[in-house]
Every structure is written in structure tokens, then in C-alpha cells.
Amino acid sequence: MELKRYLKKHFKFEEFRPGQEETIESVLKGKHTISMLPTGTGKSLCYQLPGYLVDGPVLIVSPLLSLMQDQVEQMMAMGEKRVIALNSFLSPQQKAKALEELERFRFIFISPEMLGIESVLNRIRKVSVSLFVVDEAHCISQWGYDFRPDYLKLGEFREKLGQPLTLALTATASKEVRKDIAEKLHLGDWNEVVYSVDRPAISLALEFASTFQDKLDRTVELVKYLKGPGIIYFSSKKVAEQTAVHMREKGIKNAMAYHGGLDSESRVLIQQQFINGQLDVVCATSAFGMGINKENVRYVIHFHMPMQIESYLQEIGRAARDGRDSIAILIYSPGDEQLAYQLAEGELPDQYQIERLFAFIIDNQIVYKDLADRAEELSIICGFTEIQWRIVEDYLSNLEALDYKIDKQSLLQLIENRLEVKNTKIKKMLGWVHTKECKRKVILEMFGEELQERPRNCCISCGIDIDHYKETEPSSEQSLAAVDWKQELASILLMRERI
């Protein structure tokens, strides 16, 4: 009862979403908590609400800069002024100023790298953090689908902060991953709040296309047929961009691409246009959707097979946030998994690169702790991408001993293991694509759950009535043809009665 009053006061909501109340209660009782709530259920409320009830700031570690930025913006948009993001977006002066005024903030978002800076950590220690939140906590586990080496040190940082009360949040983490999270964070004793990964409002469809062209044609057909708005996910920026252009040529006017290659102005605008209902469909890479709240997404199409079932769930989870029936369609062509294998391999450094690296390290007698300073030089010499370099640097800079030959072997071994993990995930995903069993049941089993109830239009194996997802209303063609610019300006800046 009590908590609901605060919910209304601070967030103007009447009811909690599944899992929120249990998580908050557990935290307020002072228990370390690992909370697994499906995407779209408002995980951030689980630390925002306690933020108003405890003394001392809430520190939120977040793995993705864009995600962090989105969250901060949303909180500021809701009128919360005492929120800051400490990350590499800040200039040195801004960073210094923020650190100086740190007491002023109720919510401090921080990137793992920033937390690794000793002076920053020491400063944070002084404000005595009341709640230490790890967002996307599955990133800490090697078994998680999105392992981030810089998350590994969070346990150590947490110790240095005096083992504050901790909340680990994730959308998808199997039992073993959850256990791993607790271990890596040195939690000792902890509570778990686990909600089903199942999203009964989302129908799970799968289609086969024999060629790329067939797939493209079918995508256009689906977009014209289905009730929108929708998102189409791609593994490649280029294909996302081309498909958006193709769709506009085919008469789907309000289609745009969204990916990391766009400038920041365009990214913000496209995201906002989509939320505001100005776009019917977005051709996106996985960068799209993190942290955006759009209630009425009606379909999610996967043009490429995701690299693991966890990403698939996260991405389809952007549909049906309002709880109304929606559909997820993965279009598979034979050989699609090759792209996934290539991407997995590309994220890791290869043997040749490691050989080059060690040849250079040995020639120049470089000690590992100096690696970070030579990031740029070494990346050029060995041709590392940013992700590849992070893996190498993180591994070596944590090594105590200095035996180049042994270290090289162990690094190569690590990479091989990592690749093995990724390939296994892809195989699992592929297995799910090909299974004739109930798709929903198979997913739930992967997460150690049992299917309780089969919803209508459950999945392609159980049968789907696609008409249920058909667009029935005539499209409202709102074209911008021939604007009178003064009138346009007036509509933006003058109050209605004055236009």
C-alpha cells in the first residue's frame, strides 16, 4: 500500500508492473537483489523509486553510453534535475565540475571505465552510495550473451566502495548466469526476483525465403500488410539503409533507417519521429530501441537471424508494451547463419593479429600496464577494431606475471573459448529456427521455465492467424507537400488562436 503511494507521487502511475514491487521491497529491506524482469516492464523504476526513499545517492553502472544518455534524458524530461551521467561524453572541465558538486545528485550514472579511475572512485566513496545498481547485469558473466570484460572489475570496485547495497538488473539471464552475477559482484547472500521471459502478447512467427531478393520482397509485402508501427532488425547497417530506401521507392513513405553510422542529430530525430508516430517503420540495427519507450509497436521483423536467443528476445520485447497483440516474424534464408558466424569471429582478434601484437611487444619490451597508453598505435599495427582491442587490453592489463610466451598462449586460448561460446549460441538460435516444436515452449525451456499456458496465435508451430495482425484502417497519408514556411513557423511558435 505504502509503496503505491510513492509510485503515484513520484511517477504518476497507479499500478506497479510485474516484478517492480517485489524488487523494490527486497531492496528496501536491505537485501542484495538480482532482478530479472522482461524488457519493457520498466526496470529503471526499480532503482528510481528507492532513490527517493533512501539517504545518499544511487549509483547506476550502465554498459552502453547511448543507453545511459537515454535514461538520463528521460529522467530529466520527467522533471528530475538531480541526475548526472559520468562518462566519456563529458569534457574534462565538465567532469571536474560534476565531481566537485557530486553531493548535489540523487542519481549518478557511470560507465565502468569511469568507475575504474581511482580518483573518481575515491570521490564517489565520499558521498556514501546508498544503492549500487548494475544495469544489464548479464554483461558481467562470460556465459551471458553480451559479455563485457570491463564489467568484470565491478566486484572489486564494489568492495572499494564499502560493499554497498546492490541491485543487479537484467532482462534475460539463465540460472547459471544469475549465479555467476552474484559471484562476480561478491554478493554473498542475495534475493532473486525472477519474472518469466515469456511475452504472451507477442506471437512468434517464422518464415523461410530462398533468396535475398525473396526475403526483401516478402519484407516489403509484410510491411504493407501488417498493422504498424513496426521495427525491422538487421545485422548490417548497409542492408538496413538499402532496405529503407527500397521501401520508400516501393511506396512505403514513412520508412527510415537507424544505425550507429548516422550523425547524432539524425539519430535523435528518427527516434523521436518514431515515438511521435511520424514513422511507420524503422529499419534498424540492434542499437535502436534501447531505452526508448514506445507502447504501441505492433510488429518486429528480423531480417537477419540474431546471434543468440537472448538478443532475439530483447528485440522482439520492444513490441506490445501496451499489452496488445503483436507479432514477431523472423525471416530465415538458408545460410543466414554464416553471417552470424562471421560477425562472431570479427568481434574477436584472430591468431595472426595476436602474433603481430606479441612480436611488437617483445621487440619493444612493453610492459602490460603501459598498453592502454599505446592503444592507438597498437590498434593500427595489428589492425584491431575497438571491440577487439578492448578484449586484448583487458586481459593482458590484468595479468601479474610477464612471460610473453605463456601469456600469448593463454590469450589465444581465451579467444578460442570465447568464440566457442558464441558459436554455441548461434547453433542454439539456429536450432530454435528449425525446431518443429512450439517455439515458445522451447524458449522457456532454455531459461529453465515451463510453459504454463499457450496463448492464442502462440507461434508458427501451434498455428497463427496472420489476419489478426493485418492493418484494417486506411493509411493516413500525411504528406508535407508544398509548405508555406511562414505558416509552418507559425504553427510551431505561435499559440493556436494566433495563427
Next chain:
Amino acid sequence: MGITYLETVILSILKRINGERTIYSLFHLLQGKRSSQTIQDAHLYKITPYFHTYPSVTREGLEKMINRLQHRGLVEEIADTKVILTGKGEATLEQKLSEYRLPDYLNGWKYHQVTDSFWERLTLLIQVSSNLINHERSFIPVRNKRETLTWVKQYIKQQNEDRCKLAERLYGELTSALDNEKTKPELVVIRLTGYRKIGLTTMQAAEWIGLEPAHYHFEFLNCLHAMFDKVLENSHAYPLLNGLIKKAERNVPLTISTDKTYKLMQKGYTLEEIAAVRNLKQSTIEDHVVEIALSIKEFNIDHYVPLNKRESILQAAQRNSAKKLKQIKEQVTDASYFEIRLVLAKYGDVEWS
């Protein structure tokens, strides 16, 4: 034969340079590289309007484009990476320029440091004002730079005015400042975000208006720069817009190294002393002085070039109309290259030609 808008721009710049500089000088110009060489060349060839107007240009992109032009017989290579227009190139350029004008108001050199920040501030100010008059407090700003957010917030506070009045004033200033028959204000207006209406991206705007993206980009800049001209000429008529233009940097600042040299000069050091103190070549210091002459209007060169020599140089330059330093040097034998460059830098745009 069809050539793109961007190719027309490239051809018209190549024509100015006339094979005296490599194609990479063009890359540095469009990118807006702040080196003495680029800045001097921009002035020498009168291509300052294009300075920093296409920063997304890449070396490879430019090489490819010039290869294509060469392939189609519009330009020819006269030395390694130096090209001139062929007769066919001249004709094509002329024909294109009769179809559309290159932007009249474009002034990259003057405005390159204020354009982006002005646009960021303006779009945010308009979005905030529009939401305020509609009593909407929670919206996601279209700008995510903290610097811009705090600046605009502060700016609104500073105006100390009723929100409806503020929006109305903004409307009034914009309709007047943008109004110009030679530009297309709608290219700017469709990009604006207001209450429950999100503006278009560059790509969307270009597609909507039916221009190739580069063409749209230059027309858009043209429109903004035309507005800057108006606002700065008559700043008390446009107090709100004038305030959005970054003040401190309205005078083009110097490159860091040149700035150090300038500070030492102001303390009375000679160029030789500065070269020695800074451990730089004399010629580098001379480059700095030329850049200073280009950037700082009040900079007096009398101390470096005696009046009579200055006159001879200017006369020689006028007679030749070619920009070849060598020709001027042949006629004013007692002048050094440094003196010639310095005079041209100082008076090039005003008295010369």
C-alpha cells in the same frame, strides 16, 4: 552530360586553383583544416566561401570523384595530383551554372565556427519555446550535448520574459531574418522540431525537396549564412538571433601554434628571436605571420614591409592578375616571397584584382 551538384562545386573550385595546387588542397578546404597553408590558399584563390562547408568529405571520396571527372574528360592531370579543367569541363561547368547558381551567401570562412553551434542552439530554443507555450514540460530534447542544453536554458532565463512573448519574438525575428528571395527558407524550416512535431533529418529534407544531399546541404548553409549577414548587419533588430551566435569566436581565432607566435610578437620579439625561442624554422614563423594578417583585420604589416615595396607588390599583382607569386617576384626583385605573401594576405581581398 549530367554532373552532380557536388561535382559542379568541385569543378568551380578546381577552376579557381587552376592546377597550381594539388587536389588535396581542396580536401583541406572543404574539411576546413586550420593550417596556414590552407587558409592562405583559400584567400589567394578566393575560395574562402567553401572553407569548412563539407567536413564529411574524405580523401578517398574526393580522389574517386576527380578520377570520374578525369575519366569523362572534364579535367586533365597536368602534374602529379594537380588537375585543370579541359575545354569540355569548362563548357559543362558553364552550362550547369546557367541551370542553377552556386550559393550566393555561402561564407564558410566567416561563419564556419558559428554555424553548427548556432543551429544546435536555434533548434533547441525553438523546440523548448514551442513546448512551453503548449504547456508541455516533458519532452526529449532534439539536442543531447549538455553544453547546448545548459546554454539554452540559461539563455531563456536571461531573456526574463513571458514564454508566449518569447516564442512570438522568436517567430517575428525568424520570419524577417529568413525572408530572402534568393534563398529557400523552407529548407531550414522543415528541419525544425516543435510541440508534437519532430523535424526532418538532412536526408529526409533532401529527399522531400528532391535535391541531391550535397545540393541540399549547400542550399541549407546558404540560407543560414544569408540570415547571419542580415542579423549581424542589423543586430539590434534581431536581438534574440544575434544572441545565439557565439560571441567569443566571431573573430576567427588563430591556430594554436600561430597564436603562440602572435603573443610573442605582441611582446616585441622579432621573427628571428621567435624562431629561435620556439625552435621552429624561420619559414614556419613567416607562415604564422601571413595567417595572422589573414585573420586579424587590425594587424599592421608596415613593420614587415616598407610602404613603397608594398605599393610595388600590389601594382605588380594587379598587372598580372595571375596569382603566381613567381611572376610578382620577377617584377619586384627586391621583395622576398614572404613580403609578397604578406601583402597579398593583407590587401588581397580589398585592393587586389
